[in-house]
Amino acid sequence: NAGVMQNPRHLVRRRGQEARLRCSPMKGHSHVYWYRQLPEEGLKFMVYLQKENIIDESGMPKERFSAEFPKEGPSILRIQQVVRGDSAAYFCASSPPGGPSYNEQFFGPGTRLTVL
Amino acid sequence: AQTVTQSQPEMSVQEAETVTLSCTYDTSESDYYLFWYKQPPSRQMILVIRQEAYKQQNATENRFSVNFQKAAKSFSLKISDSQLGDAAMYFCAYKEGAYGGATNKLIFGTGTLLAVQP
Numbered sequence: 001n002a003g004v005m006q007n008p009r010h011l012v013r014r015r016g017q018e019a020r021l022r023c024s025p026m027k028g029h030s031h032v033y034w035y036r037q038l039p040e041e042g043l044k045f046m047v048y049l050q051k052e053n054i055i056d057e058s059g060m061p062k063e064r065f066s067a068e069f070p071k072e073g074p075s076i077l078r079i080q081q082v083v084r085g086d087s088a089a090y091f092c093a094s095s096p097p098g099g100p101s102y103n104e105q106f107f108g109p110g111t112r113l114t115v116l
Numbered sequence: 117a118q119t120v121t122q123s124q125p126e127m128s129v130q131e132a133e134t135v136t137l138s139c140t141y142d143t144s145e146s147d148y149y150l151f152w153y154k155q156p157p158s159r160q161m162i163l164v165i166r167q168e169a170y171k172q173q174n175a176t177e178n179r180f181s182v183n184f185q186k187a188a189k190s191f192s193l194k195i196s197d198s199q200l201g202d203a204a205m206y207f208c209a210y211k212e213g214a215y216g217g218a219t220n221k222l223i224f225g226t227g228t229l230l231a232v233q234p
Contacts, residue, residue, distance in 0.1 A: 031220065042207055042224040043161070056219045089159060095220065103149050103168075103211060105222060107161035 002027065004094050004108035012114045019079040019086070021111045025094030032075040033105060034067055037089040049075060082115045089113075118143045120210050122225035129198045130233050136183075137193045137228045139208030147213030150184065150191045151222070156204040164206070167191065169213075195230075203232045 005024040013019050025032050030051050035043040048056040049069035060067070064082075069075040079086055089112050093105035119142045129135035141150070152164040167175045167184050174182050179199075183192045195202055208225040 033221065035222070035224075042226045043222070045221040045223065048220055056221060058219075059221070091161060093161075093222075103220075104151075104163060104166060105220075106163070107153075109158070109160050112159075 004029075004092055004106055006090075006092050006108035006111050008111060009109060010112050010114070012116060013082050014116050015083060016081050019082050019113055021077040021079075021090050021092075021113070023075040023077070023092030023094075023108060025075070025092075026096075026106055028096055029094035029106070030097045031095045032069050033093040033095075034075075034077050035091045035093065037091060037110070039088070043091060046077075079113075082113075084115050087113055087115045118145070118210055118212070118223050120208055120223050120225040122208055122228050124228045125226070126229045126231070128231045128233060129195070131198055131200060133198055134194060134196045135198055135230065137195075137206050137208075137230065139191045139193070139225055141189050141191065141208075141210050143189070143210065143212075145212055149211045149213070150182075151209040151211070152180070152182070152191075152193045153207045153209060153224075154202075154204045155207060155227070156201075161207075165193065198232050200232050200234060203230055205229050 032049045034046040037043045045059040047060050047067045064080045066078045089110045091110045092108045095105050121140045148169045150167045154162045154164050165177045165180050179196045181194045205227045207227045209222045
């Protein structure tokens, strides 16, 4: 059973470009979470999605950031017009819809975004 | 709002010795979950141990155990027989209970960097 997959692992963008980060949850998991880790800091929650629905986006910056989890395909975190302050590691996690592991989140390896 | 505090930015332990990492949290909820995650240099987040607030018994996973003091809102991690592979950043995390419409988000502390000396 493959774990949570994220791609790309490293992404370099110039200021003003768009960044698209992808996350494929574990098989059978329908809940996806995005977290951001700034250098030398802990992870900060951004958004929680279920298939085709945003459940909680309380941690998402109001502008330039968006997330989706379509019926088919991976979850996408999109950052428009990136700025240097967006440089960080972005982690995706997933959890199943029920069962004993419902309250656990399984993390992907992260995408390290560098904005030049 | 819930908060998680890790007051030890760095800790060091000798190989084969025992070390305890501290974590305190603040919440008005009665139903919640607590976790310890390990982040080695690879940056992969690895779940070490979890504790349900309604359980009085402290969780254990092999060499890892917790001291959960609900009244004091304290959740420390004890690593016994420390190994070189235990060297990593350790994050304490909190999640509200699954029922009652609560969000599933994890709230993390700022982490404790553990060094293991050979």
